[in-house]
Amino acid sequence: MSHILAYDFMRNAALAGTGIALAAGLAGYFVVLRNQVFTSDALGHVAFTSGLGALVGGVQLLAGVFGGTIAVALGMGGLGGRARGRDVAVGTVFAWVLGCGVLFLSLYSRGRSAAGGTAGVSLLFGSILGLRPAQAVTAAAAGVVISALLLLIARPLLFLSVDPDVAAARGVPATALSFGFLVLLGATVAEAVQAVGALLILGLLVMPAATAQRLTARPYLGLALSGVLAVLFVWAGLVLAFYLPYPASFLITTLAFATYLVSRWGWLW
């Protein structure tokens, strides 16, 4: 272990990965509980487009990813139930958002093809082994802040997610909580893009939570388990990526997916 951590890029990855995974695991538990799996998927697409849009506009990439993702999360919250159930409309809008991302990618890569191409692939599939020290510290700090805020609202949010009607009757501020959670979800997705990338986001956000829900019905235990599993997947993925010639985000996603399959053996047959 000390051998692995002797390398700067591995220390940065472990630091950032731990914070990111903790936030993703905790937020993911509420995502599964509140049926927002495909909202998260959509936010991943938005993160890709807004990151490249920021690069084209000369803004810092992370500022674009965070700003765009949180803004769209709030917009989707405003649409509320109306955005649901319109598969064709949702799919058409997703495709167009990604289409705009491709436009930004081609605008950005013009004249600097190598850098532009790499920026796009990093956004799509993650770049946790390529973080600079400052970026790693920022990512870890943001992860800790998001996790702390999630734990702060965990109790009323659990209540609201499990039984919205009773919670509202008891005076839980439903609208404020829902929007507050969407902001945190947007920030979590923006964080997770750095670790596993926009396309593989569900692997880190949803798989640990879904596994935790299969293993225990108790909410606080499940929440904790989801966070712990996400951190373990990232650590194990990083260690494997150190020794194997495969991409870290592939290893993390595969570990998470395999664990989920084992936890719900019998789903396939």
Add this chain to the structure above:
Amino acid sequence: MVDQPSWDLLADLQLLLEFHFMQNALLAGTLVALLAGATGYFIVLRGQSFAAHTLSQVGFPGAAAGILLHLSPVLGLIGFCVTAALGIGLRGRGLDAGWRGESAAVGGILAFALAVGLLFFSLYAGSVEAIYAFLFGSILGVTDRDVLVTALTAALALLALAVIGRPLIFASVDPEAAEARGVPVRALALAFLVLVALSVAVAVQIVGTLLVFALLVTPGAAAQRLTPRPGLGLGLSTVLSLLFVWSGLSVAYFSPLPVGFAVTTLAFGTYVLARAR
């Protein structure tokens, strides 16, 4: 990119057809649009847009595997998509719930499929351009062999669709009555999913895995909002699909805009107009 268009249509057409890669792209694109327009109409009629979305993402590792094994990427796409279609048809009853289903399992499969695609591309160690081409489409990548495979696939699939078209409409609109009249509803559903898989597999060449929706589902959805008549709707869906592909390829040829952006923007605009009507 090359010469500028002149708005003299005949001259522009000659410019478009000047290069071999563009002849291939236009030929394959036309076949893809014919098949996607027709299949897409049925996809929307049957409420299976989410199955189409799932199949297209499963296609990404298929394309990568095709390249890795030095086969045509279209063959890899066909292999992966048809296998997934059979799996969904035989086991995945809940999939039609689509985005409303919010299933963690389906979400996990989508992420895992893309991760495996990433693995194959990193094993292949090719350029990033290859990844982008299969995620977002390209006008450069269609080889002679791909055109041949596309032509055979499209011809077979369209023929099959023509044969099962009438009972399929019956089974889609009123499954109970169709079953009572002796229409093999389950077999038709499975056969149709395989046709969707074939359409996805060939469409990925033009618009890429992530944007297939715009070519496969949106034309059918717009057509259904514009007319309730099945025959007219089917025709309209095909015409829209052809229009998207031809304009997308022309825009990508004459300007630096990517084909995926052009096609999805056209699809999005058309859908908004059709809904606003």
